[in-house]
Amino acid sequence: xxxxxxxxxxxxxxxxxxxxxxxxxxxxxxxxxxxxxxxxxxxxxxxxxxxxxxxxxxxxxxxxxxxxxxxxxxxxxxxxxxxxxxxxxxxxxxxxxxxxxxxxxxxxxxxxxxxxxxxxxxxxxxxxxxxxxxxxxxxxxxxxxxxxxxxxxxxxxxxxxxxxxxxxxxxxxxxxxxxxxxxxxxxxxxxxxxxxxxxxxxxxxxxxxxxxxxxxxxxxxxxxxxxxxxxxxxxxxxxxxxxxxxxxxxxxxxxxxxxxx
Amino acid sequence: xxxxxxxxxxxxxxxxxxxxxxxxxxxxxxxxxxxxxxxxxxxxxxxxxxxxxxxxxxxxxxxxxxxxxxxxxxxxxxxxxxxxxxxxxxxxxxxxxxxxxxxxxxxxxxxxxxxxxxxxxxxxxxxxxxxxxxxxxxxxxxxxxxxxxxxxxxxxxxxxxxxxxxxxxxxxxxxxxxxxxxxxxxxxxxxxxxxxxxxxxxxxxxxxxxxxxxxxxxxxxxxxxxxxxxxxxxxxxxxxxxxxxxxxxxxxxxxxxxxxxxxxxxxxxxxxxxxxxxxxxxxxxxxxxxx
Numbered sequence: 322x323x324x325x326x327x328x329x330x331x332x333x334x335x336x337x338x339x340x341x342x343x344x345x346x347x348x349x350x351x352x353x354x355x356x357x358x359x360x361x362x363x364x365x366x367x368x369x370x371x372x373x374x375x376x377x378x379x380x381x382x383x384x385x386x387x388x389x390x391x392x393x394x395x396x397x398x399x400x401x402x403x404x405x406x407x408x409x410x411x412x413x414x415x416x417x418x419x420x421x422x423x424x425x426x427x428x429x430x431x432x433x434x435x436x437x438x439x440x441x442x443x444x445x446x447x448x449x450x451x452x453x454x455x456x457x458x459x460x461x462x463x464x465x466x467x468x469x470x471x472x473x474x475x476x477x478x479x480x481x482x483x484x485x486x487x488x489x490x491x492x493x494x495x496x497x498x499x500x501x502x503x504x505x506x507x508x509x510x511x512x513x514x515x516x517x518x519x520x521x522x523x524x525x526x527x528x529x530x531x532x533x534x535x536x537x538x539x540x541x542x543x544x545x546x547x548x549x550x551x552x553x554x555x556x557x558x559x560x561x562x563x564x565x566x567x568x569x570x571x572x573x574x575x576x577x578x579x580x581x582x
Numbered sequence: 583x584x585x586x587x588x589x590x591x592x593x594x595x596x597x598x599x600x601x602x603x604x605x606x607x608x609x610x611x612x613x614x615x616x617x618x619x620x621x622x623x624x625x626x627x628x629x630x631x632x633x634x635x636x637x638x639x640x641x642x643x644x645x646x647x648x649x650x651x652x653x654x655x656x657x658x659x660x661x662x663x664x665x666x667x668x669x670x671x672x673x674x675x676x677x678x679x680x681x682x683x684x685x686x687x688x689x690x691x692x693x694x695x696x697x698x699x700x701x702x703x704x705x706x707x708x709x710x711x712x713x714x715x716x717x718x719x720x721x722x723x724x725x726x727x728x729x730x731x732x733x734x735x736x737x738x739x740x741x742x743x744x745x746x747x748x749x750x751x752x753x754x755x756x757x758x759x760x761x762x763x764x765x766x767x768x769x770x771x772x773x774x775x776x777x778x779x780x781x782x783x784x785x786x787x788x789x790x791x792x793x794x795x796x797x798x799x800x801x802x803x804x805x806x807x808x809x810x811x812x813x814x815x816x817x818x819x820x821x822x823x824x825x826x827x828x829x830x831x832x833x834x835x836x837x838x839x840x841x842x843x844x845x846x847x848x849x850x851x852x853x854x855x856x857x858x859x860x861x862x863x864x865x866x867x868x869x870x871x872x873x
Contacts, residue, residue: 383767408773420764425786434782438773484768 323395325524326411326492327356331389333375349375350386351548355541359491360518362525364535364556366571367545373528374416376545377496380526381413393492409439412485414495418477422469428480429465435487454483457520458513475506482513486521494526499534511538532575536560544568595866605862611855619675622668627653630669630822634660639838657827657841658834661820667848669822674852677738677823678804685742685803686796689749694780696750697757708754711747719744723806727815734823737816741806745799752795756788790867797860801853808849824849 331353334346349372357363365373378384380391382404390397398407415421422431429451436447452462458479469477478498485493495514499507511534517523529535535542535556542559544551546567552559563569599605618625634656641647642655642663649655654663696704714722726740760766761784769783810816811825819826824845831841 381771383771405773408771413768413771415764415768417764421768423765423769423783423787426783434769434774435772438775438778484772 323392324356325358325394326526327354327390327392328380329354329390329392331376331379331386331391333372333379333384333386349548350379351550352389353543353545353550355543355553357492357524357526357541359524360522361541362518362527362539363541363543364527364529364539365543365545366529366532366535367551368530368571370547371545372548373530373545374496377413377494377526377528380492380494381411382407383413405439409435409488410490411492411494412488412490414478414481414485414493414498416497417501418474418481419469421481422477424469427466427468431469431480432465432484432487435484439488450487451483454486457486457517458483473506474502475509478502478506478510479513482510482517486517489521490523492524492526494528496528497530498527500529500531507534514538532560532572544571599862599866602862602865604858605865608855608858608862611851612859615671615852615855616675618668619671622672626662626665626668627651628662628665630661630666631820632661634662636660639834639841641838642840642844645840654844655838655840657831658838663841663844666822666827667824667844670824670827670845671848671852673817673822674804674807674824674849677734677807678800681738681741681745681803681807682796682799685745685799686749686792688742689746690753690792692746693750693753694757696754697761697780698776704754708751711750714744714747715751719802720806720809723810724813724815727810732815732818734817734821737807737810740810741803744806745803748795748799749792752791753788756791757784760784760787794860794864794867797856797863801856801860804849804853804856 331350332348333350334348337345337347353372353376355363365376367373375384379386382398386399389399391399393407393410398411401407422428432451432454433447436442436450440447442450451465455462455465460476460479460483464472464476464480469480472480481498498514499510502510514525515538518525525539527535527539539556541554542556543553544559544565544567546565551565551567552563559568560572563572634652637649637652637656638660639658640649640652640656640660643650643653645655652662652664654667656662657666692707696707699707717725723737723740723744726743727736730736730739757780761779766779766783769779774783807816808823808825808828811823812829814826814829817823817826819830827845828842828849831838831845835842
């Protein structure tokens, strides 16, 4: 039985300059591998600039890796012509929910988009599904007719989660979904994500720099340092006995994290 | 699915617009000019080309020598200036509208199409547009008329060609700005194809920039058409066109200044009001300037 979702030796570099005479590339990811099953959460941690967001973008298909494999249910989705299976099963929650919603369309229009492109639903079926997911994330149905700027940050993040859920995905990649929110709202969103995981057996890839949160939230953790995979394994193992110096520093620098005794 | 064209954003924009005194004054003047242009043929007391040979260079009524039959006086051929100005308003605004609409549609289509081109071709196209933009618009229009020959249709073509690059440039840069934003990436991951991205997601976000460009193009076009008329490269006499009227009356500026002042004031007021309205729209639609 293959894993639900796995990455093998993902590498990515960016050209430093567009000038063809200048050579050199910035290696953002230098061989990242992990595997993930239904209902599990993998946390990706590291400092700013360690390649976390690039990894997230690659996982959802927003960016192409230079090399490596992405396996979904055992098949390499990078090789597939039809990207839609990929987009449908592995969904993204963006860091900044307000930037990820089109400011000039209503919530309904934003939520229609994945259904319009990815299903054969009639407009009444789409309407029904939108109301269904809005309820799942704890938003009132009439919110669908409003514009993004009329919502609070927490509500916008709920809308982003609703959008990710519409197509019944198996994996959700969340790029720092709560880092822009204040603490009480963070807790609400995290609890919502945990509830949804229980209900829908979702797998999460959770990008974060908050180690306290990671400890509470995830099964596995992947530590990135400058694009290098510093450590990868079960949260309990790594947090109690970090093998690398970098992980130890990260743990010591973190305020929210409780050292297991 | 699209319900009403008036969104919350547009309502907010209208509130800001109403607070702008200059824009309101501009709107009123522009509305009056448009009204005069529309009703000109019925308001005008005489045929604009009819020559009252015994009423040459009658001053306007505020002058003691004025004649109440000729409100704004007459020109050197005895033509009623009020009638000519009203017909001129109609002609000038018609020409401007034709020019701007044609240029805008062409420019926006080229600009949007360039989003589908490969990067090398696109930057080649944009450098050609930059080249055209680097000339002052009037100079370029004169050069084009010099090549294709004087006359009203050619002057119109020239002004259209001059205006197109502005629309191409602004459409292209607005689109490429928007394409880099998160919501476009999100829509892409929702499975939207490039064409749908442009029409459903990017387009509503670039419309404000295009509306602003449209209003400023109006004043440029009006001025350029009048300037070409003045230089004898555009509308030809006896056509009642403001620029042509200016140039015909040049010889009489010393002893019949009204013949030149009145068309000048007409051009000035129209351009001023369009610019005021344009400023108001820009301030209202630009979120960065919102208070």
